[in-house]
Amino acid sequence: MKRLFCILFMILPLGLLSGCGEDDKKAAMVQQAVAIESSDECHLCGMIITNYPGPKGQLYSRGIQGNMKFCSTRDMFAFVVDPENQHNIQQAFVHDMAVTPWGHPEEDTYIDAKKAFYVIGHGKKGAMGPTLASFAKKADADAFAASQGGRVLTFEEITLDVLVSMNNVMGHSK
Numbered sequence: 001m002k003r004l005f006c007i008l009f010m011i012l013p014l015g016l017l018s019g020c021g022e023d024d025k026k027a028a029m030v031q032q033a034v035a036i037e038s039s040d041e042c043h044l045c046g047m048i049i050t051n052y053p054g055p056k057g058q059l060y061s062r063g064i065q066g067n068m069k070f071c072s073t074r075d076m077f078a079f080v081v082d083p084e085n086q087h088n089i090q091q092a093f094v095h096d097m098a099v100t101p102w103g104h105p106e107e108d109t110y111i112d113a114k115k116a117f118y119v120i121g122h123g124k125k126g127a128m129g130p131t132l133a134s135f136a137k138k139a140d141a142d143a144f145a146a147s148q149g150g151r152v153l154t155f156e157e158i159t160l161d162v163l164v165s166m167n168n169v170m171g172h173s174k
Contacts, residue, residue: 031060033093033110034067042071044079047127053103054126055134057113059092061085071127073118073134074163081160092155097133098140114155117141120166121150130166132158 036056040049049056049071057076058067070076073094079085080092092113095105102124111134119133119141133150135141141152153162 031067031091033058033107035107036069040069042075042127043068044070044075045128047071049127050104052127054124054131055095055097055105057092057094058110059113060090062088062090064088073132074126074128074130074166076113077132077158077163081158081163094134096136096140097144098135098137111136116155118153118155118158119145119148119150120153120162122148124148 036049036058038048038050041047042049049069052071055073057070057073059070059076059080060067068079070079076092076094080089093110094113094116096109096111096116097105100106100109113134116134116136117138117140119135120130122130122133122145124133125131132153133141133144133148135144138152144150145152
């Protein structure tokens with residue numbers, strides 16, 4: 001009897017631990033970008049998202065119910081690079097600006113932010129002034145950088161230093 005108790009005592013925690021990852025896997029499978037409604041506010045700054053041009057961002061993070069919406073890719077990355085948040089990001093989405101107008105990005109043009117290419121240093125403005133133009137294909141990002149200026153980065157290359165280097169940190173434009 002004592003031996004059975006010991007075996008159960010050792011096996012039970014393993015069963016409990018194996019269940020922990022299942023919720024994350026199930027959540028990741030159903031996480032997707034959703035339509036931004038006219039009253040949706042930016043998770044970071046509180047601005048009405050649809051009032052501003054340029055690519056938007058959405059993400060899912062462990063410990064936060066539902067998705068978070070951002071008025072610009074810059075605001076989304078400000079959240080992502082925060083050390084308290086960066087390890088909790090489950091899924092992130094941005095607009096593919098090669099297939100949607102800058103002034104009003106369309107809802108069906110979201111792509112996986114972690115696989116996207118970004119152009120910084122270009123002249124187009126987003127909700128917070130300068131923003132990161134997002135593209136599904138590197139060739140589209142390269143073409144945008146060639147015509148608008150700037151340089152191409154991957155998701156992993158975007159750091160707090162990159163965001164700080166962008167001009168007009170506090171500026172808002174329409």
